[in-house]
Amino acid sequence: MERGKKIVQISIIGIVVNLVLVAMKAGVGLITGSIAVIMDAVNNLSDALSSVITIVGTKLAGKEPDKKHPYGYGQIEYISSITISVIVLLAGFTSFKESLDKIFHPGDTNYTYVSMGIIAVAVLVKFFLGRFVKSEGKKYHSESLIASGTDALFDSIISLSTLAAAIVSFVFGVGIEGYLGVVISIVILKAGVEILLDSLSSIIGARVDTEFAVGLKEHINQYPEVQGTYDLTLHRYGPERIIGSVHVELPDRMNARDIHMLTRTITEDVYVNYGIILTVGIYASNTEGGNFAQIKEHLKAVVAKYPDILQMHGFYVDTVRQQVSFDLVIDFTSERKQEIQTEIVDAMHAAYPEYQFVAVLDSDFSD
Numbered sequence: 001m002e003r004g005k006k007i008v009q010i011s012i013i014g015i016v017v018n019l020v021l022v023a024m025k026a027g028v029g030l031i032t033g034s035i036a037v038i039m040d041a042v043n044n045l046s047d048a049l050s051s052v053i054t055i056v057g058t059k060l061a062g063k064e065p066d067k068k069h070p071y072g073y074g075q076i077e078y079i080s081s082i083t084i085s086v087i088v089l090l091a092g093f094t095s096f097k098e099s100l101d102k103i104f105h106p107g108d109t110n111y112t113y114v115s116m117g118i119i120a121v122a123v124l125v126k127f128f129l130g131r132f133v134k135s136e137g138k139k140y141h142s143e144s145l146i147a148s149g150t151d152a153l154f155d156s157i158i159s160l161s162t163l164a165a166a167i168v169s170f171v172f173g174v175g176i177e178g179y180l181g182v183v184i185s186i187v188i189l190k191a192g193v194e195i196l197l198d199s200l201s202s203i204i205g206a207r208v209d210t211e212f213a214v215g216l217k218e219h220i221n222q223y224p225e226v227q228g229t230y231d232l233t234l235h236r237y238g239p240e241r242i243i244g245s246v247h248v249e250l251p252d253r254m255n256a257r258d259i260h261m262l263t264r265t266i267t268e269d270v271y272v273n274y275g276i277i278l279t280v281g282i283y284a285s286n287t288e289g290g291n292f293a294q295i296k297e298h299l300k301a302v303v304a305k306y307p308d309i310l311q312m313h314g315f316y317v318d319t320v321r322q323q324v325s326f327d328l329v330i331d332f333t334s335e336r337k338q339e340i341q342t343e344i345v346d347a348m349h350a351a352y353p354e355y356q357f358v359a360v361l362d363s364d365f366s367d
């Protein structure tokens with residue numbers, strides 16, 4: 001795959017540049033005795049390690065599904081993200097501890113023009129690396145490249161502050177190393193916590209992005225026969241493999257052949273345009289006979305009295321069985337789900353005693 005190869009190539013450039021920076025900064029840090037510069041080197045080392053893990057994780061995650069793991073290996077990407085977050089957190093803790101120590105036991109720093117020059121070069125290198133990786137990431141639509149490019153741009157600011165500390169120390173003879181080290185550590189720790197929480201949230205099963213869910217439903221609603229799209233669920237097996245289901249409302253005069261053709265077309269369309277394997281279930285909607293429109297209006301009025309109800313759908317009047325069925329999506333925070341369900345069924349039955357009312361509670365899976 002061309003794209004994957006390119007992403008790996010750019011990551012390798014990033015790793016090599018970062019390792020060169022680590023060597024330069026570690027050297028300068030040890031010679032000048034600057035804890036801030038050493039911690040900056042540790043930060044760059046964790047960047048290089050993260051890129052290595054990203055490459056390995058991407059390779060493993062791309063493995064084809066097999067009998068034992070029929071959903072593929074995509075979830076490995078989350079595991080590698082967690083590993084990266086642990087490395088970043090360890091770097092942050094170490095850096096924090098060392099910097100605190102430096103505040104209470106300040107040592108001498110002895111900067112020279114040469115060491116400051118090296119730090120300045122390192123700042124520029126990191127800045128241009130960041131810009132390069134970010135623009136390549138945009139070109140190849142790689143979230144991880146964009147993220148690491150942004151991270152590198154941010155890191156160049158950290159390095160710039162170590163240069164500032166060096167100049168302050170050189171000109172005024174005042175050491176602000178330890179304090180700066182603490183600030184850098186907090187930035188590193190924050191990044192680690194964010195990566196960790198993001199990956200954990202994905203593994204637990206995060207809510208589908210609202211814009212994405214709404215866009216996908218609107219896409220399906222464009223089919224003329226589809227009168228509404230509901231109950232969208234999406235399960236991620238890694239960032240690349242998404243499997244889900246949806247309900248569409250169709251006129252009750254459509255027969256199995258029409259529905260077969262339509263749902264197959266939708267499934268294929270969604271796979272081609274979104275890369276999602278979607279199972280399409282159906283609700284029928286009344287087209288003729290009886291007073292279904294009147295009952296529906298009445299139900300809508302009843303439902304409107306409950307702010308906890310987010311949506312009513314799947315409404316159908318079965319005139320043969322004298323049964324009316326519909327689904328209610330009630331807010332997760334509502335503590336009266338069952339009561340609301342009963343109250344609505346009772347209210348509808350009171351208004352139309354000749355019908356049985358069946359209300360199904362749906363989960364609020366997506367917007």
Ligand SMILES: [Zn+2]
Pocket residue numbers: 230231247313314327362
């Ligand atoms: Zn439903």
